[in-house]
Amino acid sequence: xxxxxxxxxxxxxxxxxxxxxxxxxxxxxxxxxxxxxxxxxxxxxxxxxxxxxxxxxxxxxxxxxxxxxxxxxxxxxxxxxxxxxxxxxxxxxxxxxxxxxxxxxxxxxxxxx
Amino acid sequence: xxxxxxxxxxxxxxxxxxxxxxxxxxxxxxxxxxxxxxxxxxxxxxxxxxxxxxxxxxxxxxxxxxxxxxxxxxxxxxxxxxxxxxxxxxxxxxxxxxxxxxxxxxxxxxxxx
Numbered sequence: 001x002x003x004x005x006x007x008x009x010x011x012x013x014x015x016x017x018x019x020x021x022x023x024x025x026x027x028x029x030x031x032x033x034x035x036x037x038x039x040x041x042x043x044x045x046x047x048x049x050x051x052x053x054x055x056x057x058x059x060x061x062x063x064x065x066x067x068x069x070x071x072x073x074x075x076x077x078x079x080x081x082x083x084x085x086x087x088x089x090x091x092x093x094x095x096x097x098x099x100x101x102x103x104x105x106x107x108x109x110x111x112x113x
Numbered sequence: 114x115x116x117x118x119x120x121x122x123x124x125x126x127x128x129x130x131x132x133x134x135x136x137x138x139x140x141x142x143x144x145x146x147x148x149x150x151x152x153x154x155x156x157x158x159x160x161x162x163x164x165x166x167x168x169x170x171x172x173x174x175x176x177x178x179x180x181x182x183x184x185x186x187x188x189x190x191x192x193x194x195x196x197x198x199x200x201x202x203x204x205x206x207x208x209x210x211x212x213x214x215x216x217x218x219x220x221x222x223x224x225x226x
Contacts, residue, residue, distance in 0.1 A: 042218045043157075043216045045214070093156070
């Protein structure tokens, strides 16, 4: 398996624009996680899905953030409108169960100017 | 609530030096404990884990022992290499966290040749 695949690897956008981050989890994994990593706040869990259903979105910072998982092989994280404070590395991870051994993608480095 | 505290970095060592990165935790139950490693430009990878008291996790020459009496899970390696340069994250899961990973802030390790 190719592992968790995220796209794009880098995204630079202007404030106010919509940003969509994409993730393809490992086949057969039924949990998918979206994390945000910054120097100030470290690694934060934004939302996670089980069998394509959002289970806990309490980490989503604002209504500007939304995430979907239309099927077992694809998820998106959308920010609309984007703001400079959204600049961070966003990681997607998947696991066969919720406990441990989460496999991470290489991340998307988002810069909002 | 549950929490994980790691020693602040960066930790700078010479090649072949002995490494210790301290990690202590607060948990009301019986957590499972983990070390993840993040190499530059990549996502996090599980390095090792321990699921009950006195267990020792080991991988790639790294070891950590689950010490319930001191609520610690310190990471050690007898002889580090330049390729070990990375950020190391201590984490836990248990029932109180709904089995989601609670992360430490990460410790950057720099190994000089």
